[in-house]
Amino acid sequence: MKAPRSVRQEIDALREALAYHNYRYHVLDDPDVADGDYDVLFDRLSALEDQYPELVSADSPTQRVGAQPKAEFGSVEHESPMLSLDKCTTLDEVVAWDERCRSRLGRVAPLDYSCEPKIDGVAVSLHYARGELALAATRGDGTTGEDITANVRTIAAIPLRLRGDDVPERLEARGEIYLPIAGFHAFNDAARARGDKLLVNPRNGAAGSLRQLDPKITATRPLTLFCYSIGAVQRGPALATQTAVMGALKRWGLRVNPLRATVAGAAACYDYAMKLLDLRAQLAYQIDGVVIKVDALNLQQQLGTITRKPRWAMAYKYPAEEATTQLLGVEFQVGRTGAITPVARLEPVFVGGVTVSNATLHNLTEVQRLGLMIGDTVLVHRAGDVIPQVVKVITARRPADARAVDFPSRCPACGSELFHPDGEAVVRCSGGLACPAQRKEAIRHFASRAALDIEGLGDKLADQLVESQCIDTIADLFSLDAATLTELDRMGEKSATKLVNAITASKSTTLARFIYGLGIRDVGEATALNLAQHFGDFTALRDASVEALLEVDDVGPVVADRVQQFFAEPHNQTVIDALLAAGVHWPAPARATGAPLKGQTWVLTGTLEQMTRDEAKARLIALGAKVASSVSAKSTQVVAGPGAGSKLDRAIELDIPVLDESAFLRRLKSLE
Ligand code: IVH
Numbered sequence: 281m282k283a284p285r286s287v288r289q290e291i292d293a294l295r296e297a298l299a300y301h302n303y304r305y306h307v308l309d310d311p312d313v314a315d316g317d318y319d320v321l322f323d324r325l326s327a328l329e330d331q332y333p334e335l336v337s338a339d340s341p342t343q344r345v346g347a348q349p350k351a352e353f354g355s356v357e358h359e360s361p362m363l364s365l366d367k368c369t370t371l372d373e374v375v376a377w378d379e380r381c382r383s384r385l386g387r388v389a390p391l392d393y394s395c396e397p398k399i400d401g402v403a404v405s406l407h408y409a410r411g412e413l414a415l416a417a418t419r420g421d422g423t424t425g426e427d428i429t430a431n432v433r434t435i436a437a438i439p440l441r442l443r444g445d446d447v448p449e450r451l452e453a454r455g456e457i458y459l460p461i462a463g464f465h466a467f468n469d470a471a472r473a474r475g476d477k478l479l480v481n482p483r484n485g486a487a488g489s490l491r492q493l494d495p496k497i498t499a500t501r502p503l504t505l506f507c508y509s510i511g512a513v514q515r516g517p518a519l520a521t522q523t524a525v526m527g528a529l530k531r532w533g534l535r536v537n538p539l540r541a542t543v544a545g546a547a548a549c550y551d552y553a554m555k556l557l558d559l560r561a562q563l564a565y566q567i568d569g570v571v572i573k574v575d576a577l578n579l580q581q582q583l584g585t586i587t588r589k590p591r592w593a594m595a596y597k598y599p600a601e602e603a604t605t606q607l608l609g610v611e612f613q614v615g616r617t618g619a620i621t622p623v624a625r626l627e628p629v630f631v632g633g634v635t636v637s638n639a640t641l642h643n644l645t646e647v648q649r650l651g652l653m654i655g656d657t658v659l660v661h662r663a664g665d666v667i668p669q670v671v672k673v674i675t676a677r678r679p680a681d682a683r684a685v686d687f688p689s690r691c692p693a694c695g696s697e698l699f700h701p702d703g704e705a706v707v708r709c710s711g712g713l714a715c716p717a718q719r720k721e722a723i724r725h726f727a728s729r730a731a732l733d734i735e736g737l738g739d740k741l742a743d744q745l746v747e748s749q750c751i752d753t754i755a756d757l758f759s760l761d762a763a764t765l766t767e768l769d770r771m772g773e774k775s776a777t778k779l780v781n782a783i784t785a786s787k788s789t790t791l792a793r794f795i796y797g798l799g800i801r802d803v804g805e806a807t808a809l810n811l812a813q814h815f816g817d818f819t820a821l822r823d824a825s826v827e828a829l830l831e832v833d834d835v836g837p838v839v840a841d842r843v844q845q846f847f848a849e850p851h852n853q854t855v856i857d858a859l860l861a862a863g864v865h866w867p868a869p870a871r872a873t874g875a876p877l878k879g880q881t882w883v884l885t886g887t888l889e890q891m892t893r894d895e896a897k898a899r900l901i902a903l904g905a906k907v908a909s910s911v912s913a914k915s916t917q918v919v920a921g922p923g924a925g926s927k928l929d930r931a932i933e934l935d936i937p938v939l940d941e942s943a944f945l946r947r948l949k950s951l952e
Contacts, residue, residue, distance in 0.1 A: 283332040283334070283335055287328060287331075287332060287335070288335065290328065291325065291328050291329070291332075291335055294321055294324060294325040294328070295325065295339075295340055295341065297321055298318070298321055298322060298325065298341045299341065299439065299441065299443070299533075301313055301318050301321075302341065302436065302439065303439070303443060303533050305318075306436065306437040306504070306535055307437075307530060307533055307534065307535050307536075309538070309926040309929070309930065322341065322342070325340070325341070325342055326342050329342055338412070338440070339412050339413070339440040339441040340440075341440065343433075343440070344433050344434050344435075344436070344440070344499065345433075345434050345495055345496055345499040346495075347430035347433070347495050349493050349494035349495075349496075350430070350493045350494075351493070352493070353426035353427050353428060353493075354426070354427040355420075355424050355425070355426060355427065356405075356415065356417035356420075356424065356425050356426065356427050357423065357424050358405060358417070358420075358422070358423060358424070358425060358511070359452065359511060359512040360511055360512065361422045361423055361588060362403060362405060362419040362420075362422045362425070362454065362511075363422065363585060363588050363589060363590055363593075364422065364588055364589055365571065365589060365590070365593055365594065365595040366589050366593075366594055366595065367569075367594075367595045367596075367597050368594060368595070368596055368597070369596070369597050371546075371547075371550045374546045374549055374550050374553075374572070374594065374596060375546045375547075375550075377546075377594050378391065378545065378546035378549070379546075380591075381574060381579075381583060381591065381592065384582075384583060384591070385579055385582060385583065390544045390545035390546075391544070391545070391574055391575070391576075391579070392521070392523075392542055392543070392544050392574075392575040392576065393542070393543055393544070393545075393548075393549050393572050393573060393574060393575055394521070394522035394523055394526070394540060394541075394542055394572070394573045394574075394575045395540065395541050395542075395543055395549055395552040395553070395556075395570055395571075395572055396508060396537060396539075396540045396570065396571045396572075396573070397506075397537050397539050397540070397556060397563075397567045397570060397571075398567055398568050398569040398570055398571045398595055398596075398597075399456040399458050399506050399508075399537070399565060399566075399567055400458065400482070400483045400565075400566040400567060400568045401456040401457050401458030401459070401482075401483060401486045401505075401565075401566075402418065402419075402456065402457050402458070402483070402486045402487050402490055403418070403419040403454065403455075403456055404416060404417070404418060404419070404428070404432065404454070404455060404456070404457050404490075404505065405417045405418075405419070405425065405452055405453075405454050405511060406432070406438065406452065406453045406454070406455070406507075406534075407450070407451070407452050407512075408442050408447070408448075408450070408451045408452075408453070409449075409450055410449060410450075411441050411442040411447045412440065412441050412442075413429075413432075413433065413438070413439070413440045413441070414429075415427065415429050416428050416429045416431075416432035416433075416438075417429075418490065422588055428490050428491075430495040431489075431490050431492060431495050431498040432457070432490075433495070434495050434496075434498045434499035435457065435498075435503045435504065435505065436504075437503075437504040437505055437535050438505055438534075439532075439533040439534065441533075442532040442533050442534070443531070443532055443533040444531050444532050444533070446516070446517045446528075446531075447516075447532055448513050448514055448515055448516030448517075449514045449515035449516070450512065450513065450514040450515070451510065451512075451513050451514075451516060451532075452510065452511035452512040452513065453507050453509075453510060453511070453529060453534055454507065454508060454509045454510070454511050455505050455506050455507035455508050455509075455534070455535075456505060456506055456508065457486055457490060457503055457504070457505045458482060458483070458486050458503070458504065458505065458506070458565050458566070459479075459482040459483075459485040459486040459489065459501065459502065459503055460482070460502060460504060460564050460565050460923075460925065461482055461563075461564060461565060461566060461922075461923045462564065462923050462925075463482075463485075463501070463502035463503075464479060464481070464482040464485050465923075466502075467479055467485065467501065472649075478649070480659065480671050480672050481566070481602065481661065481671065482565070482566050483566065485501070486501075486503060489501035489503055490503070504535065505534075505535055506535055506536060506537045507526075507529045507534040507535060507536055508526075508536070508537075508571070509522075509525065510525055510528075510529070516528075519577065520576065520577060520578070521542075521575045521576055521577060522542075522573050522574075522575050522577065522580075523542045523575055525577070526540055538926075538929045538930075538933060539556065539559075539929060539932070542575055549570070549572045549596070550596075552570060553569070553570040553572075553596045553598075556570055557598055559928070559932075560598065560663075560664070561663055561664025561665070561666075561922050562664075562886060562920045562921070562922060562923075562924045562928055562940070563923075563924070563925065563928070564886075564923055564924060564925025564926065564928075565925070566601070566663075567598070568597060568598055568600070568601075569595050569596050569597040569598045570595070570596045571593060571594070571595055571596075572593065572594045572595075572596060573592060573593045574592040574593070579592065580592040580593075599630070599631070599632060599633040600631060600632075601631065601632045601661060601662060601663045602631065602659055602660065602661050602671070603629045603630065603631040603659075603660055604629075604657050604658065604659050604660070604674060605626050605627045605628075605629035605636075605657070605658065605660055606626065606627040606655065606656070606657055606658070607624055607625070607626060607652065607653075607654055607655065607656045607657075607658050607670070608625045608626060608627055608654070609624075609625040609654055610622050610623065610624055610625070610641065610647070610652075610654065610685045611623050611625060612687075612688055612692045613717075614691060614692065614693045614694075614709055614715060614717030614718060614721070615717075615718075615721055616718060616721035616722055616724075616725050616799050617708070617718070617799070617801045618691075618708040618709040618710070618711065618712070618715065618718050619706045619707075619708055620643075620688070620691070620692075620698060620706065620707045620708065620709060621640065621641070621642065621643065621706075622640075622641040622642070622643070622644070622646075622647055622685070622687070623638055623639070623640060623641060624638065624639045624640075624641050624652075624658070624670050625637065625638060626638065626639060626658070626660065629660060631660055631661070631662045631668065632661075632662035632663055632664075632668075634662070636660060636662055636668045638668070639660055639662075639667070639668040639669055639670050640667050640668070640669060641670060642705070643705045643706045643707065644687050644705075644707055645705045646705075647685055647687070650670060650672070650673050651673055651675070652670070652673055652685055653673075653678065653682040653683060653684055653685065654682060654683040654684075654685060655678070655679045655681060655682035655683060656673050656674070656675075656677075656678055656679075656682055657673075657674040657677040657678070658670045658671075658672065658673055658674065659671050659672040659673075659674065663922075664922050666922065687707075691709035691710075691711055691715055691717070692717075693709070693711075693715050693716055693717030693718075694709065694711040694714060694715035694716055694717065694718075695711075696709050696710045696711030696714070696715055697710045698710065712851070713752070713753065713851060716746050716747070719746050719752065719753070720742050720743050720746045721799075722753075722754055722799050723737075723742040723745065723746065723751070723754055723757070724738075724739055724742040725797065725799045726754040726757070726797045726798075726799065727742065727757075727786075728797075730793070730796060730805050731793055731794075731796050731797030732786040732789055732793060732794070732797050732864075733786060733789075733793070734757075734779075734782050734783055734786045735782045736775070736778060736779045736782050737757075737779065737782070737783070741768075741779075744768050744769065745757075745760075745768075748767070748768060750764055750765075750768070753855045753858070754797070754855060754859065755855045755858030755859045755862060756858075757783055758783060758784075758787070758858075758859070758862035758863070758864070759862070760779075760780060760783065761780060762776040762777045762779075762780050763776075765779060765780065786864075787862065787863045787864045787865060788865060788866075789864065789865070789866050790812070790866045790867070791812040791816075791817075791818060791866045792805075792808045792809040792811075792812035792813075793808070793866075794818070794859075794864065794866060795808040795811050795812055795818075795821070796808035796809075798846070798852075798856070800842055800843055800846045801842045801846075802838065802839050802842050803839065803842070803843065804890065804891060805890065805891065805945075806834070806890075806891035806892070806895030806896070806898075806899065807834060807835065807839060807895065809899065809952070810832050810833045810834055810835065810895070810898065811829075811832055811835070811843070813902070814831070814832040814833070815832075821843075821847075822847050822856070823847075824843070824844070824847075825844070826840045826841060826844050829843050829844060833894075833895075833898050834892065834894050834895050834898065875903060875904025876903055876904060876951045877900065877903040877904045877905035877951070878904035878905075879904075880904075880905045880906070880916035880917065881905070881906045881907075881908050881914055881915050881916050882900050882905045882906070882907050882908070882915070882916060882917050882918070882919065883907070883908050883909070883910065883911050883915050883917075883918045883919070883927060883931070883936075884896055884897065884907065884918075884919050885911075885918060885919070885920050885921070885924040885925070885927040885928055886920045886921035886922055886923045886924030886925070886928065887921040887922050887923045888919075888921045888941050889921065889922075889941060890941060890945060896919065896944070899948055899952070900948075902952075903948070903951050903952070910927065910930075911927045911930040911931050911934065911936060912934070913934055915931070915934070915936045916936075916937075917936065917937050917938075917939060918931040918936050918937070918938045918939070919938075919939050919940075919941070919944045920938050920939070920940065921940070921941050
């Protein structure tokens with residue numbers, strides 16, 4: 281049956297609407313329909329195409345996946361070579377390069393430069409013929425790449441058809457396909473749960489995903505792209521600068537990085553690089569530096585290219601976030617709740633801008649998954665302020681005398697038996713507070729800034745107090761006197777008196793701090809605050825049933841059980857009674873303290889590490905703020921954790937103040 285005209289028209293309208301929504305979502309980062317509405321349009325189009333298969337076209341949004349698996353990739357000769365870049369790492373080098381450019385061009389005045397984040401992904405060349413995606417190829421050796429069209433078609437951010445009325449007859453757009461950090465972690469979390477191999481880093485993840493012979497696999501990976509240049513072009517508009525090129529690419533529906541900027545002179549390029557470095561840990565994708573390009577295309581041409589590197593561009597490289605080093609040994613730390621954590625002792629290595637000599641290995645399963653042996657060369661990752669991680673063993677470099685990692689069968693601190701709770705990856709010490717390591721950690725935690733905030737009681741002193749058997753429990757802190765303290769190593773009379781005064785002063789606290797300080801498993805600062813606000817009174821919390829606890833914001837069955845069991849434990853009851861008897865106290869419930877953030881609109885983005893997003897939201901709402909899901913000119917403040925992406929970019933564009941998590945916590949505390 282031939283399709284009626286009305287069906288053809290509806291199909292065209294649906295395709296156009298879907299392409300438009302895709303463009304708003306991926307390129308403008310400003311969707312104006314909900315995901316569900318998009319799905320409705322998509323499903324309608326699929327249904328019509330099923331009914332009238334002759335109307336299916338290659339650029340229909342329904343046709344992204346579907347190509348049959350290949351036996352191998354075809355090869356593609358690039359019309360002009362895909363170049364690489366000269367690198368530098370200092371201001372002096374940027375200045376010297378700028379001077380070389382200007383002297384070759386016989387120019388005194390500062391040059392305009394396009395500064396762009398250097399995305400750590402996989403370079404790709406996209407060919408559009410009469411606006412339709414015709415071919416996609418990898419960089420390969422710069423001259424010949426591989427045909428990855430079927431895989432690239434599955435990437436939703438890459439348009440199958442370009443938009444606008446000045447689309448060139450033929451266009452080769454170049455850019456970088458990458459795996460956003462959140463997608464990388466999501467993939468690894470799922471792979472870990474299945475016991476599958478993990479991706480080493482987002483770049484390898486992107487490369488591996490594009491190398492799949494079956495596009496259905498690529499389609500499951502949340503890849504995306506930023507375009508950064510035009511290769512071959514036929515019958516397109518005249519473009520004079522890199523800035524104009526980026527504008528045109530965006531107009532045509534290709535994603536470009538919103539953090540790109542045009543600046544004048546070397547010093548401004550360097551400033552750009554430093555500002556972007558500050559944002560690096562908060563971006564949704566990995567960058568390894570800044571690409572600085574002479575903005576005027578005619579000047580680029582005059583400068584030319586030598587040995588595959590353009591004279592008109594320079595990569596300013598940031599410190600690598602990954603480095604290889606040697607594993608010297610594995611030690612086992614005992615945490616406050618008895619969790620045994622293997623820690624890698626490393627040959628010191630400079631990574632992510634600091635020297636690293638320890639990295640967490642999380643748990644036994646992780647050590648086994650990595651297949652780690654002492655003496656191995658390992659790949660270490662450190663980004664932002666996150667604890668360094670061992671991500672891979674370079675087995676090819678394993679020395680003949682490499683030794684297996686011996687996981688202890690008893691607690692390294694107290695010799696108690698270890699146990700492996702069901703459903704948990706961690707192994708725990710069964711010693712409870714009989715274990716000195718757990719006692720030390722409990723005291724450190726109780727004295728820490730977010731808990732009772734006992735000034736001068738740091739890690740070393742907590743260790744000393746437990747080792748010298750001055751105290752056993754947190755309650756014993758309150759019976760310490762200056763005379764006992766002066767018997768400790770390096771403790772003078774003055775410091776001893778100061779400490780006793782600090783301990784006494786800490787008795788006056790808040791209910792939330794007290795609850796947090798008890799060190800109940802999985803009860804962080806935000807949960808403690810919720811518990812305090814909900815119950816208002818300690819006795820009510822202490823006696824609360826699991827059902828009553830489940831009523832508290834953000835308290836689920838696991839936490840409710842932990843809290844209930846904690847208070848039911850006789851040892852804990854004795855310690856709590858002793859704390860109360862020693863005079864630890866807090867003001868009567870202070871619930872509504874007015875609404876200091878009334879009228880403000882906050883946006884949370886990226887990962888928060890010290891609380892869940894829901895907890896952060898609850899605290900903001902309690903202070904009177906509105907919490908919105910997107911950034912607009914009306915936003916008052918944006919809180920950006922690691923992995924923040926387009927919302928952070930938008931906040932920067934709109935000049936909305938941004939707080940990182942620690943500044944956010946400080947702000948909350950000052951208001952609560
Ligand atoms: S320009 C001059 N711009 O970096 C031609 N490259 O080391 C070179 N890259 O293979 C490309 N972000 O894969 C350019 N904004 C950007 C880039 C970028 C990442 C990659 C690209 C290239 C490599 C060069």
